[in-house]
Amino acid sequence: MNIKYIAKKTGTLIITLLIVSFLSFLAFQIIPGDAALSKLGTAATAEKAEALRQEMGLNQPVLVRYGRWLADFVRGDMGTSYSYSMPVREMIGSKLPITLAITMISFLMILILSVPLGLLAGKHEGKSLDRALTVVNQIVMSVPGFFLGILITYLFGLVLKWFVPGGYISYTESFSGFLIYLIPPCIAIALPKCAMGVKMLRGSVIQELQSDYVRTAISRGCRENTVLYRHVLRNALIPVLTFWAMTIADIVAGSIIIEQVFTIPGLGTMLITSISNRDYPVVQCIIVLIAGLVVIVNFIVDLLYRRIDPRITGQ
């Protein structure tokens, strides 16, 4: 891959990250009642608030405040929680691995399930296998992740007793126990997305199977499966790649809710608590982190596109 292209893309990445972080910073500046008042709580008087504002630099222009906030953020100082008077970084540091683990496991599940099923359905288009898959797909796609989580809790947790609902095990305690507890919530996140993935890939495979190069491959004596895996798969994945990038963002968003269903103390739970407590430094930090993740995933997908589709040039 060419260095210039990567450098250019990295430049765009940094600019996007700056814009996104500035917008999230700005969003929290328009909140009625400022940080000084929040910090003082009931003890607020006009003079005290003014003094604290001066001290916190709240009277300076937005851009200056953003610059300072960014410099602190990059250095690892992500502010202090209003509710817990604790550095936000410490609060988030221990939660981040949980959400990352959920995201990764769910994403792997989606890949492992949707690719073979999508290929299978596309290959047998119109046959009973494809029809059955399409119907199941359509239904699964319509189930909200958190309701699926409740159903799983009921069926596998309460009736079959395969896991203990609410029995979250911290990764510091037992890593394998932690991973096992994450399986049901990850399934709840992954299944609906997986159904969409199957639908996308199926459509893409059906379209690619009509291509001339497929005819060429058969005329060379390729077996059906060779045509599918060597020729069609890579072409069919190109449009699906964008969907996967969006899926990662969706998984993170979905995990916010699923964490509540399975009482997992991850980033999502903290975000919701902080929103209820109006603990803005924490909310802002989590939002910026997730936004950063979304931007970085898009960046990686851009690079992947280039690898998988040689037609895309540096422009």
Add this chain to the structure above:
Amino acid sequence: MKRKERNYNLILGGCLAALMIAFMVVGLFYTPYDPDAMSGPSKFAGPSLQHLFGCDHFGRDIFSRVLTGSGTTFFVAVSTIVIGGGIGTLAGAFTGYFGGWLDEILMRINDAVASFPSILLALVFISILGPGKYNVILALGVIFIPSFARIVRSEFISNKEKDYVKSARLMGASHVRIMFVHILPNVVPTLLSAIAIGFNNAVLAEAGMSYLGIGVQPPDASLGRMLAESQTYLSRAPWCAVFPGLTVILLVLGFGLLSDGLQKGRGSVSCWR
């Protein structure tokens, strides 16, 4: 390849969606029981002829609660579509028809917003505005503007060069007249499909936020909140969870099929988020 195939998606989706809309509209005006009336004896009563969907931990009739909850959901989703679809269509029509620097800027913002999951953006809004039905509508409405704008914009771009627009221009029709009398009706099929998808997204987002306790607030009934409450009594009264959840599924399924059916024949691989 010309074999006529019945558009089952459209038929099935249309019927299901119509049924669910009827259900939700009824929920706005009528319920068999007072959805908030508590009753000791019928606490955790299972589904029966008297209480079709059973009763919850306060002995409230779940069928009535699902009806009013659906009504709230319907109200939120429709208001969201009106805000997002209305402003989005206007923005898309103007940027698509006129192009130029405004178009450039709006599309860049669009791209940025589109890559973020809507529920996350909604959470940012809610954390600033505070929870509640109207704030949810405002947040979701604003968030949906870009997606409508994008769809309408691309339709306007492809339509504005067509002959019927050129002839209308020759007849001396004004830009506004061309946009809304001539082009807009041609955009309607695409717009309808987008509305169905948007409706689904709104239903899912509202249910999700209410489940988290930061969406619709009591006394307004909401399916998401019912699901959250039901979790505590899941082993005792699973029907408290099943019926609100099923309602959401049928809603999303109906509108999803409808949107697929509307898109069929346009050759696009569709997917809703």
Add this chain to the structure above:
Amino acid sequence: MLEIKHLTISFYDSPVPDVVLSDFSMTMEPGEILGIVGESGSGKTMMALALMGLLKKTARIESGEILWMGKDLLRASEEELRSLRGNEISMIFQEPMTSLNPVLPVGMQVEESLKIHTDMGKEERKKKALEMMKAAELPNPGELYHKYPHQLSGGMRQRVMIASALVLNPRVMIADEPTTALDVTIQAEILKLLQKINREKKTAILFISHDLGVVRKLCDRALVMHQGVTVEQGNIESLFESPKEDYTRKLLSSIPTRETRLRRRKLHE
């Protein structure tokens, strides 16, 4: 070597079956170049696809036989057909751009038949592929080997297709309008290449075209088709000098001159 007897093919896309080829017969001898001429929709491509077993699912072979070395291909198993494709019979198509897989390097596509039909090692396959690319008069095969189809010109892509079709030295190569999508000068070069290959490797070529001028230049024998029916066949000289049928005469009188060809090209673009 190849004999088609009374082949009839119908399409079942619409409720009323559509006969695209009716009672078609022909024979082909080793090493000859046989032209099939006809307008689009005359059934010439369907015949070729039937020969390769590449017909769409909605097409049905109503009757007839396709005899290859005395064996009926219509009754052969998929596995038997597969072992012939790319090995004994190969095919090149009209659109060299879409006929090559856009995401695979050129070299891999040239040597694919070797990978399928032989147990050659990687190095050996590459050597053979480079040899073949050179025989197809591709400049700089070593470099091209790693390139992708979109980086090549139309003429080069068709040469790549030819190299990939000939890599196993098949007895017959079916060429379905191989020069239609190309510029006139490149068209001439490709025709010359086909002639050279026929001479040097003794590969028989079934040349399908709507262009009588091209067929006259290249083929030994030709067969004129119209709406799924064979109108006339015979030696190229006698066919052109003394056509027996009206349709052939009409076709002959419409051989494009330089001007009309240019005009038509513009229309196509």
